[in-house]
Amino acid sequence: MFNFFKKDKSDKIEKGSTLKQRLAKSRQKLGSGLSSLLLGKKVIDEDLLDELEMLLITADIGINTTDKVLESVRQNASRKVLKDSDSLYEFLKDALTKLLIEDNQLNTDTNETFVILVVGINGAGKTTTIGKLAKSFQNQGKSVMLAAGDTFRAAAVEQLKVWGERNEIPVVAQTTGSDAASVIYDAYESAKAKNIDILIxxxxxxxHTQGNLMQELEKIKRVLKKHNENAPHETMLVIDGGSGQNAINQAKEFNKTVGLSGISITKLDGTAKGGVVFAISDELKLPVRYIGVGEGINDLKPFNAKEFVDALFE
Ligand SMILES: Nc1nc2c(ncn2[C@@H]2O[C@H](COP(=O)(O)OP(=O)(O)O)[C@@H](O)[C@H]2O)c(=O)[nH]1
Ligand SMILES: [Mg+2]
Structure with missing residues (x-):
């Protein structure tokens, strides 16, 4: 879970820390893939478009989003707006950027405790993302509290508590098996009483197929809302970027049942499936709040559309 415990940083240094370096695999697939396919003034014909389609799909941009992009390429090619494949390269970069939502930032400035409820499947990176987020809010001078709402596994509660102690971030927890809604509600009461800025x-x-567990999430939201109709201020889904098209289905299902306000995508450092970020933005129309690009505490970046596209293509 919390690999911040690992002391060995050699891996990090090798990988390099710029976004471009962290996204190297997706950059190789999408950025380099498109430049070798398109640059060099080839004519735009059906063969080239077929290859382009294949490339976008294998880069995990998804069938729906790829269709949409190709449709606009065809229209512009037939209107002679696109003269050759070099102009197509620039056009695609632009078209992909437009699929992303411009304003993705999570604004936590309120005059009450801002509550972030983090949901997702096992192993997606929820707890790691929470640790990274808590630390980054703390670095911004904000007071943070955590609620150990994963009450199924003793280790999950314990690890969050240990991590919280080390980082001087209070963690509200109860024994394993206790009701998650009541843990989170208690944490909310405590955070409010202590004027904490952000409760995660x-x-x-x-x-999403586990009905009883989905109901538990609904209950958590209901209990919070009873107390403050604005809470949770953010319901954030964490998904593993390496799960490609599965990630899109997860996002759709979670959105349908619990209602999401933002998505964070982890593990983009280890995968060539980074194209999924475009598909998620396009199909869900939800902001991508943060991207995880490594296991270290600083490896969570607020998502910025232009920076992301530049890291893949420039
Ligand atoms: N490489 C990499 N690993 C990550 C990232 N985020 C999380 N992980 C790893 O994914 C695994 C599962 O994370 P965890 O937070 O326990 O998932 P949870 O079950 O959703 O709480 C851990 O080994 C994390 O270190 C990331 O951005 N990059
Ligand atoms: Mg966890």
Missing amino acids: ADTAGRL
Whole structure:
């Protein structure tokens, strides 16, 4: 779970720390793939468009989004707006950027405790993302509290507590098996009483097909809302970027059942499936709040559309 415990940083230094370096695999697939396919003034014909389609799909941009992009390429090619494949390269970069939502930032400035409820399947990176987020809010001078809402596994509660102690971030927890909604509610009461700026609630991993567990999330939201109709201020889904098209289905299902306000995408450092970020933005129309590009505490970046596209293409 919390690999910040690992002391060995050699891996990080090798990988390099710029976004471009961290996204190297996706950059190789998408950026280099497109430049070798398109640059060099080839004519735009059906063969080239077929190859382009294949490339976009294998870069995990998804069939729906790829269709949409290709449709606009065809229209512009037939209107002679696109004269050759070099102009197509620039056109695609632009078209992909437009699929992303411009304003993705999570604004936590309120005059009350801002509550972030973090949901997702097992292993997506929820707890790690919470640790990174808590630290970054703390560095910005904000007071943070965590709620150990993953009450299924003793280790999950314990690890969050240990991590919280080390980082001087209070963690509200109860014994394993206790009701997640009541843990989170208690944490909320405590955070409010102490004027904490941001409360981040962890939850147990679940699949959208697990009805009882999805109901638990609904209950958490209901209990919070009873107290303050604005809470949770953010319901954030964490998904593993390496799960490609599966990530899109997860996002759709979670959105349908619990209602999301933002998505964070982890593990983009280890995968060539980074194209999924475009598909998620396009199909869900939800902001991508943060991207995880490594296991270290500083490896969570607020998502910025232009920076992301530049890191893949420039
Ligand atoms: N490489 C990499 N690993 C990550 C990232 N985010 C999380 N992980 C790893 O994914 C695994 C599962 O994370 P965890 O937070 O326990 O997932 P949870 O079950 O959703 O709480 C851990 O080994 C994390 O270190 C990331 O951005 N990059
Ligand atoms: Mg966890």
